Amino acid sequence: xxxxxxxxxxxxxxxxxxxxxxxxxxxxxxxxxxxxxxxxxxxxxxxxxxxxxxxxxxxxxxxxxxxxxxxxxxxxxxxxxxxxxxxxxxxxxxxxxxxxxxxxxxxxxxxxxxxxxxxxxxxxxxxxxxxxxxxxxxxxxxxxxxxxxxxxxxxxxxxxxxxxxxxxxxxxxxxxxxxxxxxxxxxxxxxxxxxxxxxxxxxxxxxxxxxxxxxxxxxxxxxxxxxxxxxxxxxxxxxxxxxxxxxxxxxxxxxxxxxxxxxxxxxxxxxxxxxxxxxxxxxxxxxxxxxxxxxxxxxxxxxxxxxxxxxxxxxxxxxxxxxxxxxxxxxxxxxxxxxxxxxxxxxxxxxxxxxxxxxxxxxxxxxxxxxxxxxxxxxxxxxxxxxxx
Amino acid sequence: xxxxxxxxxxxxxxxxxxxxxxxxxxxxxxxxxxxxxxxxxxxxxxxxxxxxxxxxxxxxxxxxxxxxxxxxxxxxxxxxxxxxxxxxxxxxxxxxxxxxxxxxxxxxxxxxxxxxxxxxxxxxxxxxxxxxxxxxxxxxxxxxxxxxxxxxxxxxxxxxxxxxxxxxxxxxxxxxxxxxxxxxxxxxxxxxxxxxxxxxxxxxxxxxxxxxxxxxxxxxxxxxxxxxxxxxxxxxxxxxxxxxxxxxxxxxxxxxxxxxxxxxxxxxxxxxxxxxxxxxxxxxxxxxxxxxxxxxxxxxxxxxxxxxxxxxxxxxxxxxxxxxxxxxxxxxxxxxxxxxxxx
Numbered sequence: 001x002x003x004x005x006x007x008x009x010x011x012x013x014x015x016x017x018x019x020x021x022x023x024x025x026x027x028x029x030x031x032x033x034x035x036x037x038x039x040x041x042x043x044x045x046x047x048x049x050x051x052x053x054x055x056x057x058x059x060x061x062x063x064x065x066x067x068x069x070x071x072x073x074x075x076x077x078x079x080x081x082x083x084x085x086x087x088x089x090x091x092x093x094x095x096x097x098x099x100x101x102x103x104x105x106x107x108x109x110x111x112x113x114x115x116x117x118x119x120x121x122x123x124x125x126x127x128x129x130x131x132x133x134x135x136x137x138x139x140x141x142x143x144x145x146x147x148x149x150x151x152x153x154x155x156x157x158x159x160x161x162x163x164x165x166x167x168x169x170x171x172x173x174x175x176x177x178x179x180x181x182x183x184x185x186x187x188x189x190x191x192x193x194x195x196x197x198x199x200x201x202x203x204x205x206x207x208x209x210x211x212x213x214x215x216x217x218x219x220x221x222x223x224x225x226x227x228x229x230x231x232x233x234x235x236x237x238x239x240x241x242x243x244x245x246x247x248x249x250x251x252x253x254x255x256x257x258x259x260x261x262x263x264x265x266x267x268x269x270x271x272x273x274x275x276x277x278x279x280x281x282x283x284x285x286x287x288x289x290x291x292x293x294x295x296x297x298x299x300x301x302x303x304x305x306x307x308x309x310x311x312x313x314x315x316x317x318x319x320x321x322x323x324x325x326x327x328x329x330x331x332x333x334x335x336x337x338x339x340x341x342x343x344x345x346x347x348x349x350x351x352x353x354x355x356x357x358x359x360x361x362x363x364x365x366x367x368x369x370x371x372x373x374x375x376x377x378x379x380x381x382x383x384x385x386x387x388x389x
Numbered sequence: 390x391x392x393x394x395x396x397x398x399x400x401x402x403x404x405x406x407x408x409x410x411x412x413x414x415x416x417x418x419x420x421x422x423x424x425x426x427x428x429x430x431x432x433x434x435x436x437x438x439x440x441x442x443x444x445x446x447x448x449x450x451x452x453x454x455x456x457x458x459x460x461x462x463x464x465x466x467x468x469x470x471x472x473x474x475x476x477x478x479x480x481x482x483x484x485x486x487x488x489x490x491x492x493x494x495x496x497x498x499x500x501x502x503x504x505x506x507x508x509x510x511x512x513x514x515x516x517x518x519x520x521x522x523x524x525x526x527x528x529x530x531x532x533x534x535x536x537x538x539x540x541x542x543x544x545x546x547x548x549x550x551x552x553x554x555x556x557x558x559x560x561x562x563x564x565x566x567x568x569x570x571x572x573x574x575x576x577x578x579x580x581x582x583x584x585x586x587x588x589x590x591x592x593x594x595x596x597x598x599x600x601x602x603x604x605x606x607x608x609x610x611x612x613x614x615x616x617x618x619x620x621x622x623x624x625x626x627x628x629x630x631x632x633x634x635x636x637x638x639x640x641x642x643x644x645x646x647x648x649x650x651x652x653x654x655x656x657x658x659x660x661x662x663x664x665x666x667x668x669x670x671x672x673x674x675x676x677x678x679x680x681x682x683x684x685x686x687x688x689x690x691x692x693x694x695x696x697x698x699x700x701x702x703x704x705x706x707x708x709x710x711x712x713x714x715x716x717x718x719x720x721x722x723x724x725x726x727x728x729x730x731x732x
Contacts (some may be wrong), residue, residue, distance in 0.1 A: 053623070054624075074623070078625045078626030079627070105610070106626045112675065344569060
């Protein structure tokens with residue numbers, strides 16, 4: 001393939017001459033975000049360090065901007081590639097702006113004094129990652145999220161063609177993770193910078209990356225678009241988890257379902273059942289979910305969490321068998337939770353099931369709309385307690 | 390941003406002005422105060438060549454001026470050596486004395502004195518400096534071996550103290566089997582002192598320290614990058630291996646020169662850089678390096694003045710005085726460090 005800014009061919013990486021992963025083929029285009037995912041210790045950092053020439057390649061070759069990585073001078077590489085590493089910087093008495101300024105190193109003179117143009121670039125880089133307001137603060141005195149942004153500004157004002165980031169979201173809370181990744185995404189798109197990073201959060205990797213590289217500890221690297229990587233069982237194999245644990249549609253992982261005879265029947269539609277499922281899952285109560293058309297989002301999740309799902313063909317009247325099974329479950333279960341079923345033309349027979357539950361004295365109504373008013377958050381706890389009161 | 394830059398620059402100017410004033414004051418005191426007191430007006434007169442009193446002129450030119458100059462030069466060199474070592478190890482508590490580098494230089498200088506005196510009847514400044522340099526490098530090498538990749542502050546200090554003890558033990562061993570005259574000579578020197586400095590000494594020291602000082606200043610740019618850690622320095626284009634070698638060589642030349650002339654002097658290399666960085670409120674090498682040199686000069690001239698005059702006519706060891714002022718600074722640093730980083 002042509003046009004790749006960074007290319008690795010038959011690359012072997014590892015420490016002290018012992019290869020950890022061999023035969024890595026990698027191509028990273030400008031303007032592209034490529035994410036390395038994989039379990040701890042699989043070699044993500046090792047690959048990134050080798051690409052950044054912090055570690056010597058044990059075999060194969062890496063080309064950056066068409067030149068052999070190991071033939072590039074230190075200065076030439078520095079003006080093409082910037083890094084954000086996991087190792088923690090502990091500078092003494094330096095402001096955030098001082099830290100960012102060192103990114104200009106490849107461009108300044110013998111003594112490293114910044115010209116007005118350099119100063120302007122430092123300001124621009126700090127503005128781009130929104131750390132202008134903390135420029136004068138000591139680097140020791142800012143939060144982890146701010147530090148990562150300062151380091152990113154430092155990398156930016158190095159004016160690189162490619163930025164390598166090793167687990168940039170570690171130590172960050174969810175808000176700062178999102179901010180950092182959307183900054184990277186925007187940088188890649190607007191400035192045409194190639195971005196290669198490693199992430200632990202596969203859900204975020206799926207959203208931010210143009211391409212994903214799966215690194216397993218078993219000398220194997222799989223590369224593909226998120227769509228390809230997140231379909232099938234690639235993720236499950238990569239991390240050695242249950243096949244169904246990762247949900248590519250939700251981009252999240254689920255704990256294994258509670259097995260056993262259903263003790264609760266949840267009736268819902270259009271996402272109303274989700275908080276109820278999670279609550280029951282947490283409490284370790286096996287439950288059944290119904291009667292759900294295959295294309296309902298509740299059905300999607302219920303297949304992962306519920307001990308039994310009564311699923312029916314979408315846009316068609318409910319078949320008798322499904323309704324009959326629902327009646328059986330009303331009999332068998334201790335409780336029937338109505339999480340808010342919208343009743344229309346095709347599913348109007350759910351009303352019969354609800355009636356049966358009321359007659360049996362097992363009916364509980366959980367009003368999702370009320371929870372939000374009551375608690376300000378989408379919480380089942382308040383709703384269920386409210387119903388019992 | 391510009392506003393901030395001006396704040397900072399005003400602070401730098403103030404600190405430099407204070408240091409320059411202190412340097413001038415210390416120089417005048419060092420030259421003027423003593424068993425024979427020489428007033429400021431007379432000092433200026435003698436320096437300008439008006440000799441009213443030949444005794445005073447003799448004391449000034451032959452004893453006090455070279456001594457004050459050496460105290461300034463060696464103090465500056467020692468502080469700078471400390472700053473370079475702190476950069477190298479990424480650790481503000483290290484210095485040539487704490488790491489045992491001064492003791493290493495002391496050992497080889499002692500050996501050189503004993504054997505060269507026996508063989509040649511005397512040892513030149515250059516021979517002693519050469520010996521001290523070899524000793525300093527040896528001790529640094531030992532530290533690097535012992536500390537390995539440990540970046541932990543305590544481990545490094547322990548390694549340094551060990552190296553210091555080993556070198557002192559070897560020195561004692563050598564002294565035990567040396568002739569009487571050498572021992573007396575060695576004993577005075579091995580405690581550290583600026584007494585008995587000649588213009589020849591001062592010339593040699595000035596040349597070496599000026600060269601090493603300028604070289605260190607020219608390294609300001611990679612030092613600034615290296616302060617962020619090895620990997621980040623490499624990522625902006627620093628040739629880390631060559632840079633590390635340069636740092637070790639420079640700091641060894643500086644501490645070796647000091648040790649060859651004045652013996653091991655404690656705590657200056659840690660305390661002065663720390664105080665100067667605090668005063669400037671930055672660790673930017675471009676600003677800090679000259680100030681560290683000035684600060685070291687002032688500090689050592691002040692300490693020498695006290696060593697010479699506090700219990701006159703008995704003279705204290707210079708290390709006795711530098712420890713009295715430097716050690717508390719280091720202790721405060723250690724306490725702060727623990728609270729600050731927890732590392």
